[in-house]
Amino acid sequence: DASGLVILDVSQVVDETGLKLFSNFVARSLFQRNRNSDPSLYRSRPIYLVFDEAHRYIRDADLTDDSIFNRIAREGRKFGVYLTVISQIPSELSRVILSQVGTFIIHRIQNSYDLDYVRRNVPAITYSQVMRLPSFAPGTAAALGSALGVPLEIQIDSLYANETPSV
Numbered sequence: 813d814a815s816g817l818v819i820l821d822v823s824q825v826v827d828e829t830g831l832k833l834f835s836n837f838v839a840r841s842l843f844q845r846n847r848n849s850d851p852s853l854y855r856s857r858p859i860y861l862v863f864d865e866a867h868r869y870i871r872d873a874d875l876t877d878d879s880i881f882n883r884i885a886r887e888g889r890k891f892g893v894y895l896t897v898i899s900q901i902p903s904e905l906s907r908v909i910l911s912q913v914g915t916f917i918i919h920r921i922q923n924s925y926d927l928d929y930v931r932r933n934v935p936a937i938t939y940s941q942v943m944r945l946p947s948f949a950p951g952t953a954a955a956l957g958s959a960l961g962v963p964l965e966i967q968i969d970s971l972y973a974n975e976t977p978s979v
Contacts, residue, residue: 816857820838822834822835828868828869831868831869832869832874835863835869835870836869836879836880836881838861839861839880839881839884840880842859842861842893843880843883843884843888843891843893846859846891846892846893847891851892853892854891854892854893855892857892858892858893858894859892859893859894860894860896861884861893861894861895861896862896862898863895863896863897863898864898865898865899865900866897866898866899866905867899867900867901867902867904867905870897870899870905870906870909871904871905871906872904872905872906872907873904875906875908877908879906881895881906881909882906882908882909885906885908885909885911885912885913886908886912895909897909897913901923901926902921902926902929902930902933903923903925903926903929907933910933910934911933913957914957914958914959915955915956915957915958915959915960916934916936916937916954916955916956916957917953917954917955917966918930918934918937918945918953918954918955918956919948919952919953920945920946920947920948920949920950920952921945921946922945922946927942927943927945927946930942930945934956936956936957936958936963937954937956937963938963941954941956941963944965951967951968952965952966952967952968953965953966953968954966
């Protein structure tokens with residue numbers, strides 16, 4: 813559309829196989845389009861792919877090393893394709909993708925396995941920050957990584973409380 817924003821809401825898709833096929837198709841089509849186009853096009857109009865509940869279809873156990881998601885994580889920036897993954901279960905996400913992440917926003921995590929996974933795989937996080945994650949109030953998050961000079965503990969603005977009541 814004219815704003816340049818397209819939202820594909822697949823929240824009603826309960827079939828895991830269909831969700832994986834659709835997300836793969838969209839990601840592959842957009843990556844190939846930019847890869848085969850004039851660089852001036854994707855430099856002026858980059859593509860930001862945002863995948864919520866990513867543990868449902870960008871699972872480490874399901875992806876080959878050359879999967880489209882791993883490829884975008886490694887090479888996407890060269891072709892103006894950027895990947896954002898959102899998940900409540902970081903331990904199930906692709907390790908290749910997590911290794912390419914520059915900035916993390918981490919909300920409350922209580923599962924000990926996921927806490928240990930975050931401690932081992934998020935380079936900018938300290939042990940004491942990981943230990944604070946289970947006690948975060950709703951809407952509180954740790955923000956850290958290459959885009960930030962120092963790790964921050966942030967409170968999500970209540971401006972969007974009606975749109976996202978769980979936050």
